[in-house]
Amino acid sequence: MATLKYSRQRESIQEFLNASCDHPTADDVYMNVRQQYPNISLGTVYRNLNLLAELGEAIKITTPNGGVHFDGRTEPHYHFCCNECGNVLDLELEQLNCINEAAGKNFDGVIESHEMLFYGTCKDCLKQN
Amino acid sequence: MATLKYSRQRESIQEFLNASCDHPTADDVYMNVRQQYPNISLGTVYRNLNLLAELGEAIKITTPNGGVHFDGRTEPHYHFCCNECGNVLDLELEQLNCINEAAGKNFDGVIESHEMLFYGTCKDCLKQN
DNA sequence: TACAATTATAGTAACTATTATCATTATTGA
DNA sequence: TCAATAATGATAATAGTTACTATAATTGTA
Numbered sequence: 001m002a003t004l005k006y007s008r009q010r011e012s013i014q015e016f017l018n019a020s021c022d023h024p025t026a027d028d029v030y031m032n033v034r035q036q037y038p039n040i041s042l043g044t045v046y047r048n049l050n051l052l053a054e055l056g057e058a059i060k061i062t063t064p065n066g067g068v069h070f071d072g073r074t075e076p077h078y079h080f081c082c083n084e085c086g087n088v089l090d091l092e093l094e095q096l097n098c099i100n101e102a103a104g105k106n107f108d109g110v111i112e113s114h115e116m117l118f119y120g121t122c123k124d125c126l127k128q129n
Numbered sequence: 130m131a132t133l134k135y136s137r138q139r140e141s142i143q144e145f146l147n148a149s150c151d152h153p154t155a156d157d158v159y160m161n162v163r164q165q166y167p168n169i170s171l172g173t174v175y176r177n178l179n180l181l182a183e184l185g186e187a188i189k190i191t192t193p194n195g196g197v198h199f200d201g202r203t204e205p206h207y208h209f210c211c212n213e214c215g216n217v218l219d220l221e222l223e224q225l226n227c228i229n230e231a232a233g234k235n236f237d238g239v240i241e242s243h244e245m246l247f248y249g250t251c252k253d254c255l256k257q258n
Numbered sequence: 259t260a261c262a263a264t265t266a267t268a269g270t271a272a273c274t275a276t277t278a279t280c281a282t283t284a285t286t287g288a
Numbered sequence: 289t290c291a292a293t294a295a296t297g298a299t300a301a302t303a304g305t306t307a308c309t310a311t312a313a314t315t316g317t318a
Contacts, residue, residue, distance in 0.1 A: 005285055005294045026276085041297040046276060048295095064191040064244075068275085080236065092235040096228075100247065106221040107209065108252040115193075116245045118229065123237040134265045134314055155305085170268045175305060177266095197304085260318085267312065276302080283296065288289100 010048045012036050017049075017058055017072035023079070023088040025069055061088055063117065080118045084125035091118060139177045141165055146178075146187055146201035152208070152217040154198055190217055192246065209247045213254035220247060 012033050017024070024032070030045045049070050052058035059071040063081050069088045071079075078091040096114075104111040141162050146153070153161070159174045178199050181187035188200040192210045198217045200208075207220040225243075233240040 002294065003286090007284075007295055009296075039297070041299095043277075043298080044296060050277095060193060062191055062193045064189060078232065080232070080238070080240065082238070083241075089236075089238075091232050093228075093232045099222075099225075103207065103209075103220050103222045103247050107218075109209070109211070109218075109250055109255060111209065111247050111249040112212075113249070114245055114247045116243055118232050118240050118243045120240040120242070121238055126238060131265070132315090136266055136313075138267075168268065170270090172269080172306075173267060179306095262317090263315085265312105265314075268310095270308085272307070273305080275304090278301070279299085281296105281298095283294105285294075286292085288291090 007048075009033070009037055009040055009044055010051070013045060013048045014052060014057065014072070017052070017070060020072070023061060023069040023071045023090075025067055029070065061117075063088060076113075078116050078118065080120065080122070082122035082125055083119055084121055087122060089122060136177075138162070138166055138169055138173055139180070142174060142177045143181060143186065143201070146181070146199060149201070152190060152198040152200045152219075154196055158199065190246075192217060205242075207245050207247065209249065209251070211251035211254055212248055213250055216251060218251060 013029055016029060016032050026042070026046055026049055029049065030040070030042050033040055033045065049058065049060075053060045053070070056074060057072075059074060061069040061071060061079055063069065063086065065081075065086050067086060071088075071090075073090065076095055078093050078095075080089045080091050081087070082089070096116075100111045100114060103114070142158055145158060145161050155171070155175055155178055158178065159169070159171050162169055162174065178187065178189075182189045182199070185203060186201075188203060190198040190200060190208055192198065192215065194210075194215050196215060196217075200219075202219070205224055207222050207224075209218045209220050210216070211218070225245075229240045229243060232243070
């Protein structure tokens with residue numbers, strides 16, 4: 001099995017992810033890290049974001065409008081996606097642990113986890129109307 | 130505003146969607162409807178699936194493994210996505226209506242709806258281990 | 259039934275997001 | 289310092305989806 005080797009690019013990607021309050025896309029990360037490493041490749045950004053997600057050091061959030069967002073906050077929590085601007089935000093809501101069991105009651109299979117995405121209009125988009 | 134005109138291709142797509150118990154992808158629909166209309170275009174399938182979703186006569190389900198599935202059952206319900214095979218199945222679980230309100234408590238914005246996707250291993254994939 | 263207006267289609271090209279390839283560079287342990 | 293190997297940048301390739309356009313189908317009206 002390949003052993004992990006340090007890279008400054010990966011470190012920079014992870015630092016940006018941890019420092020950002022919103023949930024950047026791969027392109028957002030690329031645009032930002034480029035300021036520090038001007039000739040970093042977009043492929044490197046994708047490779048490392050997926051690697052961090054596999055290692056459990058980042059969460060991948062897939063939204064229906066097609067965008068994939070990344071989150072450096074790794075403890076499980078829920079997200080909100082604005083119908084107007086598409087931005088993804090964190091939600092303060094306790095984790096519903098017992099719901100996996102409830103969902104498994106009438107289901108032939110094993111349920112291990114769940115993800116929930118709330119929809120509506122964010123604060124900024126409310127202002128603009 | 131353009132008025133909707135009947136097309137047999139759209140009818141066939143909708144019929145297949147309503148008759149299928151699983152949740153086909155655009156390509157699944159294409160492969161099936163092609164048996165009835167051998168030279169239907171994949172573009173026609175996409176156009177009509179998106180149209181049906183806009184009209185509220187189908188639900189679009191986006192899964193993290195990248196696949197987009199369609200569901201002819203339009204009343205709100207939850208879904209399960211198998212980590213092994215990627216198939217999407219319906220879940221028998223009452224709708225959590227009060228959760229939108231609970232999520233809105235500490236949130237600056239309006240929450241209108243939510244989607245929940247459960248993960249685990251489906252019956253068929255359990256057998257194979 | 260015929261016709262005109264308009265929408266939908268098939269076929270294809272274009273596009274976007276992401277992944278694969280590969281020669282070169284960086285990291286690591288001895 | 290050096291050898292082994294993983295990571296990178298640049299680019300090509302891929303997959304899924306949408307856009308374009310000439311032709312065909314549908315619909316309302318006479």
